[in-house]
Amino acid sequence: MRAALCQMCSSDDPGENLAAARAMIAEAAAGGAQLVCTPEVTNCVSTSRTQQEEVLRLEEDDPVLAGLREAAREAGVWLAIGSLALKTRDADGRFANRSFLISPEGEIAARYDKIHMFDVQVSETETYRESAGYRPGGQAVVAQTPLATLGLTICYDVRFPHLHRALGKAGAEVLLVPSAFSPGTGPGHWEVLLRARAIETGAFVLAAAQTGEHSLSQGRPRRSYGHSLAVAPWGEVLLDAGEEAGVFLVDLDLGKVAEARGRLPALSHDRGFDGP
Numbered sequence: 001m002r003a004a005l006c007q008m009c010s011s012d013d014p015g016e017n018l019a020a021a022r023a024m025i026a027e028a029a030a031g032g033a034q035l036v037c038t039p040e041v042t043n044c045v046s047t048s049r050t051q052q053e054e055v056l057r058l059e060e061d062d063p064v065l066a067g068l069r070e071a072a073r074e075a076g077v078w079l080a081i082g083s084l085a086l087k088t089r090d091a092d093g094r095f096a097n098r099s100f101l102i103s104p105e106g107e108i109a110a111r112y113d114k115i116h117m118f119d120v121q122v123s124e125t126e127t128y129r130e131s132a133g134y135r136p137g138g139q140a141v142v143a144q145t146p147l148a149t150l151g152l153t154i155c156y157d158v159r160f161p162h163l164h165r166a167l168g169k170a171g172a173e174v175l176l177v178p179s180a181f182s183p184g185t186g187p188g189h190w191e192v193l194l195r196a197r198a199i200e201t202g203a204f205v206l207a208a209a210q211t212g213e214h215s216l217s218q219g220r221p222r223r224s225y226g227h228s229l230a231v232a233p234w235g236e237v238l239l240d241a242g243e244e245a246g247v248f249l250v251d252l253d254l255g256k257v258a259e260a261r262g263r264l265p266a267l268s269h270d271r272g273f274d275g276p
Helices: 014-030 049-055 063-075 155-159 161-169 186-201 255-263
Strands: 002-007 035-037 078-086 096-102 108-113 119-121 127-129 141-144 149-152 174-176 204-207 211-213 223-225 229-231 237-240 246-251
Touching: 002 014, 002 204, 002 229, 014 035, 014 063, 014 246, 063 078, 063 096, 096 149, 108 141, 108 149, 149 161, 155 161, 155 186, 161 174, 161 186, 174 186, 186 204, 186 223, 186 229, 186 237, 237 246
Parallel strands: 002 035, 035 078, 149 174, 174 204
Antiparallel strands: 002 246, 078 096, 096 108, 119 127, 141 149, 204 229, 211 223, 229 237
């Protein structure tokens, strides 16, 4: 299977980001990609609740989702939209951070709402309270495709190995970890966490990422770490996209999943225990 990681530097203008994503999908398909992955919040990177209220839409009304479904159909590829920021009808007005898997026919094959919210103080100058604007999901998702069985996660989920273990035990051969990772934690944690999730589950990991200084019309500045990564089931890094935006292709031999799990069948070695 040939996969494409689309490393983006999305702005807070959904129309602008849709155009960029569509061009990347076409480029990936021209390069032979069968599965195309975009990063977290493909449609809008923003630090302003006011801006988000102005430009975000409900899923059924979202022009970015409609445009990306059309792009997948035109290109004839499976498209893993890392996530879209979407309005909900929740009483508290919080948004959803939602991944979509789109079939080559342009149909929605799976949805996943990010479970773990990034509520952290990385440093005195870098603080995030994702749960203030987004409501968490509560359902893990595995999606069957003719290419591979995919396990859907988003960014901060990578720090919770039990989620990935559950996906692996449910048959996921490829774990998707679309991200807009913090540059404060990225150098020390990004690669280590992704390789660990691959090794623990014997699965491929594909992590398409946001990168660079985002162009924002409102709110405080925002940077993302980049370094979209593809990791093999034994933990080898197959691709590191560095910090430039672009389309990066990687070939996956799905036989390596069965090979890794046969050599080290940790997914079948769970034991119950008491405490602590």
